[in-house]
Amino acid sequence: MGTTQLETAPEPKYWHLKTVLSEALDSEFSVGEILPNERELAARFGVARATLRQALEQLELEGRLQRRRGVGTTVAPPRVGVAVDPAHHTWPGAPGDDWEPVGAVESQNVPLAVSRLLELAPGEEVHVVHRSRVTHGQPVAAEQLYVPARSVPEAATRTAVDAPARARTVLRELQQLELEGQDRAVELGSARADDAKELDRLPGAPVLVVTTRYFADGRTAAVALSTYRADTCRLTFGDNEADAGVTVLAG
């Protein structure tokens, strides 16, 4: 016989569990259905709760499950396709964009990476416009749009009555400029406490961060940091019409 030790390393329990649960979700559960609680599931599979949780975490990451503290674990609907990059480039706040202005403040305190993209001088004033995006009644994204005061010298945010009006003032001025181009980058991040609250998630939840640079007057005129829920969103780019409706479950 000889030693047959060429075998592949044993599969971790949580990995096997994930596979089993995934198949059960496909065949025995429907969207919105509540799973047994974690202590019950762990007992049923004969593993420690921590191990069971490792499997559930992965399935949540893949958009298969939704877990809510105090409530329970449910089968998640397919991810929602959200159009991020329409073929026709426009300023934020242009007609037809899905974002809701929430407020705006003036600040000298912006993330280092943003100040580099905008090539800010030390102490330079920046309007920070806060917007949110809702699809199918669910909050899917929160955005901070950084607009140097130099880009919109006429924006009179202090005279506006309420917060959304202040935001609209900045957006309106921005649209006076000629948009010369834009680009985007997508990366994985974890939700800051404020964004998490707005997205109805816990701090640290995985998010897709889209960085958009808007070019005008030969320089970067504004930068948007948009934070999308990674569990529920599929970001779409290009020719496609809004929701293609089909989700590729990447597991």
Next chain:
Amino acid sequence: MGTTQLETAPEPKYWHLKTVLSEALDSEFSVGEILPNERELAARFGVARATLRQALEQLELEGRLQRRRGVGTTVAPPRVGVAVDPAHHTWPGAPGDDWEPVGAVESQNVPLAVSRLLELAPGEEVHVVHRSRVTHGQPVAAEQLYVPARSVPEAATRTAVDAPARARTVLRELQQLELEGQDRAVELGSARADDAKELDRLPGAPVLVVTTRYFADGRTAAVALSTYRADTCRLTFGDNEADAGVTVLAG
């Protein structure tokens, strides 16, 4: 005095730890530097190892740390910008694309979501072309390109000598078609075992999955599933020239 119970909920230990470590990384460590091991760090901060690991996991997710079993934890370099969507649309394998053909097989067994996108008939044959992408000497992505046999009737994969040659045969035939358009979607996933191995990660590692649809002859002629390391990659879209060089650390 009265009860002052309007206070915000206490910050979890691992969250606070993450903040402390993050600041230490900024000020006291440089890229590539090795951190003390987990048992040592946990002792130093007076927490259980599991709690320390929760903080490290988040920092790794944000691309700040790199952990390797048997080796240790090091400070990660800034994320690499990888161009995903050049302004000029082309077939995969066109001159100038960064992918290396690895192999190709014929299969009737494709992911359900892919077969829906391609509107495959049951049992229809599909070429599965496997490619990999390397940047700065590091593997950053693995791809499965699904091409229905009907799209490339002349592709003679069986006569090709080696695996890369079989892949190139399919790609060459694909380029004979007129590309009418393409679109993309990005979502979070976890690495399958085979992709994980190729990307030098453990199975289940977080990845960004890009689904590309290629249109020709009025239908979807091919679909690519590209799996990018989420810890090391920032996907760029649009006008930007390759690497913008600046990383937005989304934490």
Next chain:
DNA sequence: TAGTGGTCTAGACCACTAT
């Protein structure tokens, strides 16, 4: 107030890397 998922502990052992 009961029930849920989230945090945390203090261990043990395993898989892997480098020497």
Next chain:
DNA sequence: TAGTGGTCTAGACCACTAT
């Protein structure tokens, strides 16, 4: 063979939701 991160256990208690 020593040292690392990865997996797993069996608990305890906390924050939050809904009744």
